[in-house]
Amino acid sequence: MKSIFRRSAPGLIYATFVFLMMATAGYSQMDPNEPNSELGNATRISLGGSVAGTIEPAGDVDFFGFEIASPGILEVKLNSVPDEMRARIDLYGKNFNFITRRDASNPGDLVTLTLDLASPALYYIGIVDLARKSHDAGYTFDLGFDPLVDVNEPNGEAGDAKPIEIGNLVEGYIFPKGDLDIYKLYANGSGILEVKAESVPENMRTRIDLYGKNFNFITRVDASNPGDLVTLKHDVVNHGWYPEWYYIGIVDLSGGSYNVPYAFKADFEPVIDENEPNGEIGNAVGIDLGDQIEGYIFSKGDVDFFKIEAPSPGILEVKTVSVPDEMRTRIDLYGKSFNFITRKDASNPGDKTTLSFDVKNPGVYHIGIVDLAGNSLNVPYTFETSFEGVTDGNEPNSEIGDAAPISPGEAVGGVIFPAGVVDFYKIWADGPGDLEVKLESLPEDMRARIDLYGKNFNFITRADATNPGDLATLKYEAPGPGWYYIGVSDLAGKSHSIGYTFRAVGEGLGASGSGPTEDGVDGTKAGEVKDVPDGTAGGTMASYQEATITHSGFDFSEGATGEYPTFDGEIIEWQPSAEDHPDYPRDSGYLWWRNTHLDNVNFSSQTKDMGAVDIATVRNVPAEWDRSPLIPPLLLGHTVVAKCHDGYVKFHVISVDSNNWSAVVRYSYSPDAVFDDLAS
Incomplete structure (x- = not known):
């Protein structure tokens, strides 16, 4: 026994020594990165490599440091962890400032932390077990970095x-x-x-x-x-x-x-537009008649203004020659005081359009070009202007008081210009006899009307052509000596640059057509009323009052100018609804009667144009009124019925003065809806 013991003791001591050496060696090999449990002791590692470590003892944290030289995308990817380890990856900045982290959901899960690093610097990674356990087995992770170089940076401000x-x-x-x-x-x-x-x-x-x-x-x-x-x-x-x-x-x-x-x-x-800046009417670019003008609608909502001078009365035409396919053109026309006159719109994008206007007064006019679609276009439009002068030696004779004197048998020439005008002439009859007014030539698109008035401007009779181009003839048995007044007009209300001719002949006419000073009505001032006997074609006689109605208003029951709100209406230069009539644009020389008293249902105007009829033939108030936008203006020779403050009125339009916003009318007032002229 002793011998055995003595032989075994040295072996036991040796075995113990070997075991301790192996244990010590094994511990050191398990985590060669220690000590790295504090940020200040972080183990430096390189980008792109694989790193191994062990969480031991319990609560251990392993820190690693690395440096990037450029912006890029960092990826820290755990490749293996002990089964019982619930891993956390922390990221810190160069000042040991916490940046972000990534936690595993369960023990043994492998997680990856990815982050954009914009600033080159030193960064730190921390690996820890969220359960604060100690593990015999180690973990491994890869440190990846994808450099990203943007040569434009910094440009974030x-x-x-x-x-x-x-x-x-x-x-x-x-x-x-x-x-x-x-x-x-x-x-x-x-x-x-x-x-x-x-x-x-x-x-x-x-x-x-x-x-x-x-x-x-x-x-x-x-x-x-x-x-x-x-x-x-x-x-x-x-x-x-x-x-x-x-x-x-x-x-x-x-x-x-x-x-x-x-x-x-x-x-x-x-986009070079040599006419700019011309987006305001005050900056309108001067152009010459006959020139072809190029411009651009640029930018969106642009309006281009131009100005021209009309040398005389005549027909002004503004015509687009070319437009971009997307452009729906509008041509506006303004007067010398920047007052809107009229406009012409294209029906579809790309359509060419033409604005035509009768210039009554020579002077400066302004043209506006706009795209109704509101586009901005880098393709130019072009337009040109033309002007055809119209001269009528008998003008001014558009009011009966300015009638031009003519002689029996004389070939008389005139021009219906501008649109809606009536030309008046006067001739003296020495005694009773036949009076014949015969048109000898006229424009082919003119449907003529010949009106005849007596010495007191009283309407007598008329003759209308059946078709445009027809030569009408008026015949009348004149009862006695005196002045007779002839009115020539176009029933279609058109304007013409080609003239008409007529002659007035008859047994009772004097040799020269001249006579004594007129003893009838020689004018009516605004607000003044005169009784005028009306000799109708049928020979009946009715007494009508005559008045000049203006923008200041008129009271037909009182026969005076009146005061608001009891006066019956007023003269205006636009359709009562403020909408544009398709045939009679506002601010283009037409006048309307706007009655003050609107209906209680639709709150709209209560007037009715009965047409070119004898005032005596209108016996009752119509069942319906004219409705916007088709309320006609005051047209010469037409009879109008209107609602008054305390009844109704019918009036016959004798003359219209667009410059002074006035019209001379013969009228009959009734307190009810029946006009009993003959009884009066």
């Missing part, structure tokens, strides 16, 4: 915007998350700026912002879906002909970060 050139392809990166890239470019003069995304990462929902030289927001365009390519267009208006800075912002609405670049290009198409 307007003040750091990166200058770019028109037409160059620009590449950039949305990195890190929430990144905004801003660029700046010069735009020289007016034109169309286009910023077009050429390529984007498939998950990027692009927004393109545009700012002005003062970093003021102008407009933007957003992609509808990730990966969509969008284009921003903006009309640059710069009449100073010096370059200005514009700023472009690129951002991802999805808030992503990408290591794949986007690309865009900025283009600029100059």
